[in-house]
Amino acid sequence: MSVELRQLRALVAVVDEGSFTDAAIALGTTQASVSRAVAALEANLGARVLRRTTRSVAPNAVGARVLDHARQALAAVQALEQVAAHADADVRLGYAWSALGRHTVPVQRRWGEQHPGRPLTFVFVATPTAGLAEGLSDVAVLRRPVDDPRLAVEQVGLEARYAVLPTGDPLAGGRSVRLAGFAGRTVALDRRTGTTDEQLWAGSPAGSSPGAYREVHNVEDFLTMVAAGQVVGITSEATTRQHRRPGVVFRRVHDAPPVPVLLAWWREDPPAGVADVLALVREAYAAGAPAARA
Incomplete structure (x- = not known):
């Protein structure tokens, strides 16, 4: 036989309440039922766990260690039950880079109006599926193709691309730049969750492609390296809205898809x-479509 949760609950109740009688009251059952549960636990474990006298009951040396694990097990089960009970309490929208950019707050507010008491929660998870594979999100915001037939994927909008430059960079002088402006520069790439790769310059004239690429692993690494003048980069419009910081400027890349x-x-x-x-x-992206293509 294996240890059962009711046996662990009986043990904890007896210790916490100080007697089998009070434990039965706390559990809403009979004293005989509590006694049988504790006896069954001891039989399953092959060891006594309680020291009984005519006046008191308390855990022995083995019981003290068993009691600690019993509390942990019951707490874990309670946590699981709470997760299941609140499974539909909110919708977790995972993202690996910049959520929905300027649409993030409006979408949350509109959702709140339509679904009071059930929040739309944005969850940052820097993985290729933005938390889906890890069980941390219900829906994921992605900006690169995902090749997994288990996932349903729908395009909801388009975002313009922006150059990410350190303050004072030669490319920052105008209102926009072109892909050829990155010729010979060191460009940051996040190959797991980013939106830029070497294919962006495919078909460009010879000598107009970046001179080197440098790996980054998330948006914080990316922006820190840009601010330090170590790299330049290209990102989606959403990043310009949610990750403004001193030392970094954004300029529209005029000829990028x-x-x-x-x-x-x-x-x-x-x-x-x-x-x-x-x-x-x-709806949010459709309303903002002209600005995204400007």
Whole structure:
């Protein structure tokens, strides 16, 4: 036989309440039931766990150690039950870079108006699926293709690309730049979650491509290196809205293709409310489409 939760609850109740009688009251059962549960626990463990006298009951040396693990086990089960009970309490929207940019707060507010008491929570997870694979998000905001047939993926909008430059950089003097302006420069690439790779310059004239590439692992690494003058980069418009910082300027890349904004979720287990999330985000990007293409 294996240890059961009711046996652990009986042990904890007896120790906390100080007697089998009071433990039975606390658990809403009979004294005989509590006694049987503790006896079964001791039989399963092959060791006594309580020291009984005519006046008191307390854990022995083995019981003290068992009691500690019993409390941890019961706490873990309670946490699992709470997670399951609140599974539909909110919708977690994972992102690996910049959420929804300027649409983030408006979408949250609109969601709150339509779904009072059920928040739309943005969760930063710097992984290729923005938390889906890790079980940390219900819906993921992605800006690069994901090749996983288990995921349903829908495009919800487009974002312009912007150069990310240190203050005082020669490219920062104008209102916009061109891809050829990066010729010979060291460009930062986040190959796991970023939106820029060497293909952006595919087909460009000889000598107009970056001179080198440097790996970064998240938006903080990226912006810190740009501010220090170690690299330049290209990112989506959303980054310019959510990650402004001293020492970094953004300029529109005039001839770069836009970045597709995607929402993804598990195909066989769609979260409740995913259709509403899709509709809200699509509406937000459609309303801002002229600005994104300007």
